Amino acid sequence: MTVEEIQLTEMDDDAIRAFLANRKMGVLGLPTDEIPYLLPMSFGYDDAETLYFTFVGGPESRKRGLIEATDRAVFLTYAAESPFSWESALLTGRVEAIPDDEWDDIVPVLEAAWRPDVIEAAMETEEVSVYRFSVDEWTGYKHTGLPPGFDVDESV
Known part of the structure; x- marks a missing residue:
């Protein structure tokens, strides 16, 4: 099968928004001097063009240092049901810390974010930042093609 034969559909803005609304995890890419630093991250989504990340840990955290040293990052989220059914969205955007006094404004988004138990437990005793x-730009692709050799008999 060649790339030309792959049945990819580019998602429009509404499809990307719907996809993000149903995802809870992805990979945050932060720039470094050498290679990007990639982090699996849970996120909250506001149904528009903003994601929210909760960081747990003190100021010595590498991810906290990298995110505070930049204002640009990339984020990838995806779903892969099978080799013939998958979708992904790649987002490029600006990152900024949210002051504690603004957290009340985004409580519903933060509460909807999925977090592993270990993070939930650490939030009780560790320093937390949001x-x-x-999002400045995004692209999304969806593949829902049939496996090679699987032909649909349209005469039926």
Whole structure:
């Protein structure tokens, strides 16, 4: 099968929004001097063009240092049901810390975010920061093709 034969559909803005609304995890890419630093991250989504990340840990955290040293990042989220049914969205955007006094405004988004139990437990005793990822651009692709050799008999 060649790339030309792959049945890819580029998602429009509404499809990307719907996809993000149903995802809870992805990979945040932060720039470094050498290679990007990739982090699996849970996120909250405001149904528009903003994601929210909760960081747990003190100021010595590498991810906290990298995110505070940049204002640009990328984020990838995806779903892969099978080799013939998958979709992904790649977002590029601006990242900024949200001051504690603004957290009340985004409580519903933060409460809807999925977090592993270990993170939930750490939030009780560790320093917590919330970051806003404002999307500048996004692209999404969906593949729902049939496996090679599977022909649909349209005469039936």
